[in-house]
Amino acid sequence: MEKSGRDQHKGELEAFWMPFTANRQYKSAPRLMTHAEGMYYQDDKGNSVLDGTAGLWCCNAGHSRKKITEAVSEQIAKMDFAPTFQMGHPLPFQLAERLSALTPDPLNRVFFTNSGSESVDTALKIALAYHRANGEPQRTRFIGREMGYHGVGFGGISVGGIGNNRKTFSGQLLSGVDHLQHTLDLDRNAFSRGLPQHGAERAEQLEQLINLHGAENIAAVIVEPLSGSAGVILPPEGYLERLRSITAKYGILLIFDEVITGFGRVGDAFAANRWKVTPDMMTTAKGLTNGSIPMGAVMVSDFIYEACMSGPEGVIELFHGYTYSGHPVAAAAALATLDIYEEEKLFSAADRMASVFEEAVHSLADCPNVVDVRNVGLVAGIQLAPSSEGIGKRGFAVFNRCFHAGTLVRATGDIIALSPPLILEADHIDQMVTTLAEAIRQSA
Numbered sequence: 001m002e003k004s005g006r007d008q009h010k011g012e013l014e015a016f017w018m019p020f021t022a023n024r025q026y027k028s029a030p031r032l033m034t035h036a037e038g039m040y041y042q043d044d045k046g047n048s049v050l051d052g053t054a055g056l057w058c059c060n061a062g063h064s065r066k067k068i069t070e071a072v073s074e075q076i077a078k079m080d081f082a083p084t085f086q087m088g089h090p091l092p093f094q095l096a097e098r099l100s101a102l103t104p105d106p107l108n109r110v111f112f113t114n115s116g117s118e119s120v121d122t123a124l125k126i127a128l129a130y131h132r133a134n135g136e137p138q139r140t141r142f143i144g145r146e147m148g149y150h151g152v153g154f155g156g157i158s159v160g161g162i163g164n165n166r167k168t169f170s171g172q173l174l175s176g177v178d179h180l181q182h183t184l185d186l187d188r189n190a191f192s193r194g195l196p197q198h199g200a201e202r203a204e205q206l207e208q209l210i211n212l213h214g215a216e217n218i219a220a221v222i223v224e225p226l227s228g229s230a231g232v233i234l235p236p237e238g239y240l241e242r243l244r245s246i247t248a249k250y251g252i253l254l255i256f257d258e259v260i261t262g263f264g265r266v267g268d269a270f271a272a273n274r275w276k277v278t279p280d281m282m283t284t285a286k287g288l289t290n291g292s293i294p295m296g297a298v299m300v301s302d303f304i305y306e307a308c309m310s311g312p313e314g315v316i317e318l319f320h321g322y323t324y325s326g327h328p329v330a331a332a333a334a335l336a337t338l339d340i341y342e343e344e345k346l347f348s349a350a351d352r353m354a355s356v357f358e359e360a361v362h363s364l365a366d367c368p369n370v371v372d373v374r375n376v377g378l379v380a381g382i383q384l385a386p387s388s389e390g391i392g393k394r395g396f397a398v399f400n401r402c403f404h405a406g407t408l409v410r411a412t413g414d415i416i417a418l419s420p421p422l423i424l425e426a427d428h429i430d431q432m433v434t435t436l437a438e439a440i441r442q443s444a
């Protein structure tokens with residue numbers, strides 16, 4: 001008798017407690033990737049799977065890029081590790097310089113981390129350190145946003161606004177955090193192309209929170225320029241500008257969490273560049289190394305860094321850092337990644353492809369149960385009405401059908417997110433959208 005998927009893999013799969021996964025469901029019918037190149041994965045059965053999600057919003061230059069592989073191999077053979085606490089090695093200095101050239105001024109200082117979650121917690125801590133150094137130590141409150149995703153550290157889930165990520169831990173979240181309303185508004189903005197027209201006024205709620213808590217007590221506001229993990233929630237036109245002007249008026253730091261919007265996703269180096277709104281700090285990760293080696297970075301404005309440098313010389317200015325902050329192998333991967341982005345002009349390539357992508361994803365509007373299609377750059381969200389079986393069931397069915405038909409998409413509840421590598425071509429878009437349309441029909 002043929003063994004079921006679960007029996008076959010029992011033992012092999014049991015020990016790994018998988019992140020953000022329905023473990024028992026997955027282990028009963030696993031989806032295992034074994035190889036990847038360019039726009040495609042290959043699964044353990046040899047099937048080719050088109051990558052509609054750049055891995056997890058990170059492999060922006062496509063998979064298994066030779067330049068990165070070689071840079072990593074060379075560096076690991078030359079020097080596997082050197083500390084960056086009271087020591088240094090050349091690569092993170094070079095990388096910081098390259099990154100500061102990509103970000104708007106005055107975001108010229110870089111603190112390295114290993115992930116988006118660490119970048120977020122680092123930025124929140126730097127905000128507190130800055131206000132203390134600047135003579136306003138009572139500025140300790142943070143403002144996040146409903147539906148925001150800022151990773152899984154205690155800081156990140158506190159300023160984040162996704163209920164499921166917070167509920168289990170609710171007794172121990174950071175105190176002194178409040179949230180703005182999210183910007184999803186299907187009544188006014190359904191089937192938007194590019195930034196939605198309506199909703200900039202939701203930024204004005206910040207004034208209400210300032211009235212409630214006192215500007216003098218608020219350290220920072222943190223938002224994703226566009227929320228990816230909650231299911232592609234876009235900033236209405238003018239919204240980010242308003243947040244910027246209100247935070248500037250009250251001396252509150254503005255942090256953009258650019259973990260998924262960084263490195264070309266919206267057709268420019270960062271959303272800040274694209275939409276010409278400059279925050280005081282920016283968190284990044286993912287596309288920084290093309291997903292190849294874990295690494296994150298916080299881009300910090302000069303004035304924040306300089307304020308923190310005001311104590312006596314010879315004393316550590318910020319009691320914060322990770323053993324692997326600026327890891328040489330990760331830095332080598334990041335430098336090679338930036339070379340690829342630059343040599344292949346991938347950010348403008350993404351911008352050029354965005355209109356073809358937009359046309360294609362909006363063709364899904366006619367499929368059954370589609371209640372919204374929204375897109376910007378190389379990101380799209382296709383929102384489906386939940387099935388009678390419950391929230392998320394239809395989204396998962398579509399994801400699973402797409403996978404078995406050879407295309408990887410991502411489902412958040414009943415929202416399907418697409419965020420393909422920036423190297424994609426028109427025939428990849430065709431394949432992605434045709435597979436998705438069929439899967440949506442079959443899941444009606």
Ligand SMILES: Cc1ncc(COP(=O)(O)O)c(C=O)c1O
Nearest residue numbers: 115116117149150151257259260
């Ligand atoms: C906006 C944002 N911030 C932070 C994170 C967390 O990054 P990581 O999973 O690398 O910790 C993510 C991950 O998807 C993200 O989308």
